[in-house]
Amino acid sequence: MDSVTLIAMASIVTAGLTIAIGGIGPALGEGRAVSTALSSLAQQPDASTTITRTLFVGLAMIESIAIYCFVVSMILIFANPFWDHVIAQAVAK
Amino acid sequence: MRLSSDALILWQHGFFKLNVTIVTTWVLMLVMVVGAKLATRNLEHRVDVSRWQSLLEVIVVTIRNQIAEVGLKHPEKYLGFLGTLFLFIALSNICTVFPGYEPPTGSLSTTAALALSVFIAVPLFGIAESGLGAYLRSYTRPTFIMLPFNIISELSRTLALAIRLFGNIMSGAMILAILLTITPFIFPIVMTLLGLLTGMVQAYIFSILATVYIAAATRAREEALD
Numbered sequence: 001m002d003s004v005t006l007i008a009m010a011s012i013v014t015a016g017l018t019i020a021i022g023g024i025g026p027a028l029g030e031g032r033a034v035s036t037a038l039s040s041l042a043q044q045p046d047a048s049t050t051i052t053r054t055l056f057v058g059l060a061m062i063e064s065i066a067i068y069c070f071v072v073s074m075i076l077i078f079a080n081p082f083w084d085h086v087i088a089q090a091v092a093k
Numbered sequence: 094m095r096l097s098s099d100a101l102i103l104w105q106h107g108f109f110k111l112n113v114t115i116v117t118t119w120v121l122m123l124v125m126v127v128g129a130k131l132a133t134r135n136l137e138h139r140v141d142v143s144r145w146q147s148l149l150e151v152i153v154v155t156i157r158n159q160i161a162e163v164g165l166k167h168p169e170k171y172l173g174f175l176g177t178l179f180l181f182i183a184l185s186n187i188c189t190v191f192p193g194y195e196p197p198t199g200s201l202s203t204t205a206a207l208a209l210s211v212f213i214a215v216p217l218f219g220i221a222e223s224g225l226g227a228y229l230r231s232y233t234r235p236t237f238i239m240l241p242f243n244i245i246s247e248l249s250r251t252l253a254l255a256i257r258l259f260g261n262i263m264s265g266a267m268i269l270a271i272l273l274t275i276t277p278f279i280f281p282i283v284m285t286l287l288g289l290l291t292g293m294v295q296a297y298i299f300s301i302l303a304t305v306y307i308a309a310a311t312r313a314r315e316e317a318l319d
Contacts (some may be wrong), residue, residue: 050162053301060298064253067260074267078096 004090007082015076022069029062097200114200114269120195137206152180156300157190163301164308171307174214177299178207186262189285196292199262201255208255211303212247219310226309254302261295262288 009027037055095101098113105111132145142150155174161166186198197203219228232243265288273279 004276016258052160056294057298057301060257060294060302061253064257064260067257067264070264071260074096074263 004086007080007086011076011080011083012047015073019073020039020068022065022073026066030059033058033062097202098195098197099200099202102240113195114197114203117185118197118203121181121188122147125180125184128147139282152176159301160304161306163313165304168222171218171304174306175300175304178303179212179241181205182296182299186296187289189289189292190243190267195266196262198258198292201259202250204255204259204262207258207299208251211254211306212251215247215304215306218307222311231310249305251301254299258299261291265291 033055037051041051044051101113103111103113106246129162134147136146137143153172153176156179157172159173160175165171182198185198188194189196191256198207219231223231233240246300265284269274269281269284269288272284
């Protein structure tokens with residue numbers, strides 16, 4: 001198996017696995033955050049602006065983990081330096 | 094498929110390149126400055142002011158109250174910086190309704206620049222509030238061992254700000270582009286709506302996080318007094 005095939009295979013498989021596994025944790029975390037926020041909203045409705053704002057900020061922080069995984073996946077597919085290098089080598093031959 | 098509009102070069106002279114991201118940013122800046130200038134031409138102290146002045150008042154007062162709610166004592170000092178952050182990111186994300194427009198926040202260069210400006214502003218505001226010694230000593234709270242971790246957390250917060258905004262906006266645009274090649278009727282419109290909502294939420298998140306970081310930095314003096 002030459003290096004072009006190997007790099008292509010590794011990039012594609014890793015990109016898929018990154019976003020698939022990387023989306024599990026943030027999804028579970030966001031579910032728990034929203035459920036806790038809902039129950040505390042039910043307990044104290046007059047603190048709703050504070051709770052809502054804190055919820056959104058917390059969700060954005062949790063979401064960033066999924067975003068990191070997505071960015072790595074996109075880099076592997078579209079801006080892969082190893083792929084560019086190996087293609088440049090193959091073109092030069 | 095390109096990740097951002099950085100690759101579209103409109104004009105270049107030597108090594109100085111103008112790409113679509115920079116031109117769009119300048120157009121947005123022009124729109125904001127001209128709009129603000131026109132709306133504040135004749136500021137009046139009446140009950141029934143013009144519509145644009147009311148709109149600006151609502152925006153400014155809301156941002157000011159948000160900053161005060163986070164815990165900053167004199168919101169007027171930080172209103173310029175934080176308000177501009179929010180308004181620029183919100184405007185650049187909401188203009189996605191125009192066809193053919195690519196948000197400059199979908200490019201890592203713009204979001205890195207915004208995150209860098211927050212990275213520089215936080216110590217500046219902290220030192221202006223508490224003085225250089227108290228601010229630097231706040232890095233050694235609660236114990237001296239936390240010093241490297243506090244420094245690392247400063248850097249990673251900045252990186253997270255940049256990548257969060259870039260990832261959200263870029264993924265919205267990319268999902269739209271991919272969907273348009275697969276199901277070109279109703280579903281891309283739904284995704285555009287989601288992209289607009291995400292854009293506004295991310296603008297809010299960016300400025301609220303910047304506010305929280307500044308609040309943490311300016312609290313250094315009160316902690317030193319305890």
